[in-house]
Amino acid sequence: xxxxxxxxxxxxxxxxxxxxxxxxxxxxxxxxxxxxxxxxxxxxxxxxxxxxxxxxxxxxxxxxxxxxxxxxxxxxxxxxxxxxxxxxxxxxxxxxxxxxxxxxxxxxx
Amino acid sequence: xxxxxxxxxxxxxxxxxxxxxxxxxxxxxxxxxxxxxxxxxxxxxxxxxxxxxxxxxxxxxxxxxxxxxxxxxxxxxxxxxxxxxxxxxxxxxxxxxxxxxxxxxxxxxxxxxxxxxxxxxxxxxxxxxxxxxxxxxxxxxxxxxxxxxxxxxxxxxxxxxxxxxxxxxxxxxxxxxxxxxxxxxxxxxxxxxxxxxxxxxxxxxxxxxxxxxxxxxxxxxxxxxxxxxxxxxxxxxxxxxxxxxxxxxxxxxxxxxxxxxxxxxxxxxxxxxxxxxxxxxx
Numbered sequence: 001x002x003x004x005x006x007x008x009x010x011x012x013x014x015x016x017x018x019x020x021x022x023x024x025x026x027x028x029x030x031x032x033x034x035x036x037x038x039x040x041x042x043x044x045x046x047x048x049x050x051x052x053x054x055x056x057x058x059x060x061x062x063x064x065x066x067x068x069x070x071x072x073x074x075x076x077x078x079x080x081x082x083x084x085x086x087x088x089x090x091x092x093x094x095x096x097x098x099x100x101x102x103x104x105x106x107x108x109x
Numbered sequence: 110x111x112x113x114x115x116x117x118x119x120x121x122x123x124x125x126x127x128x129x130x131x132x133x134x135x136x137x138x139x140x141x142x143x144x145x146x147x148x149x150x151x152x153x154x155x156x157x158x159x160x161x162x163x164x165x166x167x168x169x170x171x172x173x174x175x176x177x178x179x180x181x182x183x184x185x186x187x188x189x190x191x192x193x194x195x196x197x198x199x200x201x202x203x204x205x206x207x208x209x210x211x212x213x214x215x216x217x218x219x220x221x222x223x224x225x226x227x228x229x230x231x232x233x234x235x236x237x238x239x240x241x242x243x244x245x246x247x248x249x250x251x252x253x254x255x256x257x258x259x260x261x262x263x264x265x266x267x268x269x270x271x272x273x274x275x276x277x278x279x280x281x282x283x284x285x286x287x288x289x290x291x292x293x294x295x296x297x298x299x300x301x302x303x304x305x306x307x308x309x310x311x312x313x314x315x316x317x318x319x320x321x322x323x324x325x326x327x328x329x330x331x332x333x334x335x336x337x338x339x340x341x342x343x344x345x346x347x348x349x350x351x352x353x354x355x356x357x358x359x360x361x362x363x364x365x366x367x368x369x370x371x372x373x374x375x376x377x378x379x380x381x382x383x384x385x386x387x388x389x390x391x
Contacts, residue, residue, distance in 0.1 A: 004191060010181045028187045072340050073187060 005029050011088055011104040021082060023054070026075045027092050027100065033068040049074055051093040057086035082108050139166050139385075142180050144274045146383040153380040155281065158312055164382050165325040165334075165390055168316070173337065177389040185335035185387025188342045189270055192263030201251030207264070210248065214267050221272035221384045225373050227284040234288050234369050236345075237265050256364040257350075262333045262342040269333065269386035276383055277330050279376045292374025295367060301358025307375075322391070327352075329372070330379040331388025342387060345372050 010024040027049060034046025046068060054062040062078060085108045092100040139146040148164035156162070166174060176182050196207045196214065211217070221237070228235040231243075241264055242253035254261040281289045296307045310319065311327030318324070333342040343351075346363040349371060353360040361367035 024181055
């Protein structure tokens with residue numbers, strides 16, 4: 001199990017209808033590729049975040065597959081126009097089966 | 110109804126750790142989370158050959174510069190978070206954590222800007238690392254942390270963050286004066302197979318390119334610094350070591366007398382610049 005994994009998100013608390021908002025997400029993760037060997041020549045097993053999703057009010061809006069070439073601490077930033085108040089839910093899927101979740105509410109006025 | 114009718118998802122930007130080549134914006138102003146930083150100021154009077162001192166931030170490309178302006182995007186803050194976990198972790202025979210005596214680290218506001226400084230009781234020049242390890246061995250009964258290792262650098266980032274924006278103000282007279290002279294001597298002494306001194310790059314030639322690298326003044330006001338090249342925090346002594354390897358010299362010992370003296374001298378060359386730790390560099 002990957003250690004020190006901590007998801008972080010930055011979503012504005014409120015927005016006006018029709019405004020473009022910027023959403024930033026970052027998860028601290030070592031993103032071990034599985035291609036490296038340790039000092040004894042043994043393969044270091046792959047351990048990466050392999051999928052990232054974002055749902056808004058239960059509907060999927062972003063779904064990204066990640067591969068071993070992605071750097072340590074993967075960072076995603078995307079824009080959205082939010083039509084109504086609701087909750088963003090972010091989910092990261094780890095190779096070891098762990099699922100990290102984080103949610104944030106936004107009020108649209 | 111497709112979700113596009115409800116929500117328009119714009120560009121999905123995936124940061125893979127490389128950027129296009131662009132020149133440094135040398136006139137840019139550094140504002141971190143709304144707090145302005147001093148990145149250019151008149152050199153302190155003890156610097157004979159430089160008129161204006163500049164933070165290493167002013168030498169970096171736009172993309173690197175912008176990373177430091179937002180704490181969410183500053184990857185160094187990941188290590189501050191890890192440092193805070195360690196800050197609250199109970200260790201050692203006395204069942205104490207840093208937080209047992211010091212709450213949050215806010216009482217250390219300003220400490221970064223005066224380090225390294227003379228410690229009367231120890232009768233020695235102390236860096237921040239010494240304060241951390243002294244607390245661990247004397248107050249906590251725990252093992253000292255290794256200089257330049259991740260736990261140490263993370264803790265120092267937590268302490269240094271409290272002083273962010275405050276101008277560096279390292280004392281160079283009194284008991285530390287002879288050590289400061291040693292540090293100055295080291296700064297101007299040519300060493301290694303390339304026969305270069307710190308000053309050859311960071312005083313005579315800052316602002317020009319050394320192959321693909323934009324030479325800075327070698328200021329340490331932003332340390333510990335997150336470097337994109339190794340994706341971790343880098344301590345002052347580790348950076349000195351890296352520089353010495355670059356000029357094919359045998360590095361002095363991390364935490365040794367030479368680097369302590371050099372740290373004092375180099376820190377004093379930045380007197381007047383804001384402490385930026387954790388900064389972001391290439």
